[in-house]
Amino acid sequence: MRHMLNPLDFSVEEIDRLLALADDIEHHLPKYAHVCDGKKLATLFYEPSTRTRLSFESAMLSLGGSVLGFSSADASSAAKGESVADTIRMISCYADIAAIRHPKEGAALVAAQKSSIPVINAGDGGHQHPTQTLTDLMTIHALTGRLSDMTIGLCGDLKFGRTVHSLINAMARYPDIRFVLIAPDELRVPSYIREDVLRARNITFKEVGNLDEAMPELDILYMTRVQRERFFNEEDYIRLKDSYILDRKKMKLAKPDMYILHPLPRVNEIATEIDDDPRAAYFKQAQYGVYVRMALIITLLGLEVK
Numbered sequence: 001m002r003h004m005l006n007p008l009d010f011s012v013e014e015i016d017r018l019l020a021l022a023d024d025i026e027h028h029l030p031k032y033a034h035v036c037d038g039k040k041l042a043t044l045f046y047e048p049s050t051r052t053r054l055s056f057e058s059a060m061l062s063l064g065g066s067v068l069g070f071s072s073a074d075a076s077s078a079a080k081g082e083s084v085a086d087t088i089r090m091i092s093c094y095a096d097i098a099a100i101r102h103p104k105e106g107a108a109l110v111a112a113q114k115s116s117i118p119v120i121n122a123g124d125g126g127h128q129h130p131t132q133t134l135t136d137l138m139t140i141h142a143l144t145g146r147l148s149d150m151t152i153g154l155c156g157d158l159k160f161g162r163t164v165h166s167l168i169n170a171m172a173r174y175p176d177i178r179f180v181l182i183a184p185d186e187l188r189v190p191s192y193i194r195e196d197v198l199r200a201r202n203i204t205f206k207e208v209g210n211l212d213e214a215m216p217e218l219d220i221l222y223m224t225r226v227q228r229e230r231f232f233n234e235e236d237y238i239r240l241k242d243s244y245i246l247d248r249k250k251m252k253l254a255k256p257d258m259y260i261l262h263p264l265p266r267v268n269e270i271a272t273e274i275d276d277d278p279r280a281a282y283f284k285q286a287q288y289g290v291y292v293r294m295a296l297i298i299t300l301l302g303l304e305v306k
């Protein structure tokens with residue numbers, strides 16, 4: 001039985017196969033309408049979500065399966081003190097596959113250890129978010145035709161932003177990837193990413209504070225929200241929340257084919273005036289999220305597509 005807790009749980013070849021499947025799904029949707037007939041997906045969401053939960057549900061419904069679950073800890077027995085380990089044991093009897101989002105780092109791993117069905121990490125605290133990364137990879141590939149030889153700028157909350165950690169993990173395995181990490185000092189990437197991923201793999205990267213200076217060399221700009229819910233005090237959040245605001249003026253510094261990605265939700269970090277710029281790819285990115293999740297469900301359930 002396979003789980004998806006971290007993008008590194010799949011080899012580069014497996015991820016490439018999954019992206020090829022997602023691409024086929026996008027172009028031949030009706031072919032997949034009954035692949036999951038009779039199967040159930042449980043969505044266990046202990047933290048707020050719009051895109052991730054609904055795209056999982058939409059993915060399973062498009063495959064002919066059904067969904068069950070809860071969308072907040074308050075609405076589950078967690079409110080009565082039940083552990084994730086006990087909940088997943090129960091869910092294993094009710095569903096064929098589960099997607100779990102939890103505020104604690106490692107919660108999905110704990111669930112996977114006790115589960116008898118495949119577990120997908122839909123975000124564990126400030127740690128990892130592998131299905132967002134699959135979405136990001138599909139988007140980058142669709143826009144540029146490649147997953148190699150590019151300079152990727154990651155901007156904003158690189159400390160608590162789990163999408164950033166998973167994306168660096170995944171992209172660092174492709175050839176000739178350079179990272180520009182743009183963050184205020186207090187929101188730099190955690191040392192386990194800097195040392196154990198970037199330095200350990202000899203990846204070209206630099207850490208800078210100024211977005212304007214970084215702009216001209218980027219092929220992809222991955223903007224992120226300052227993760228308010230992970231801050232210890234509100235004052236720090238207020239001080240840091242508007243560190244970067246991408247607007248038309250800043251976009252003048254970018255390459256004509258530099259694409260903007262954002263896992264969403266955005267707060268202030270991308271001005272809405274950018275939304276009509278042909279390089280703004282974040283809404284398209286959200287759409288790819290459904291196809292990659294369909295591909296992941298099929299793959300983890302080991303289903304045949306005829």
Ligand code: NCD
Nearest residue numbers: 051052123163225263264265
């Ligand atoms: C992200 C998350 O939950 O980490 N959202 C998402 O899944 N698309 C990013 C965020 O909340 O800022």
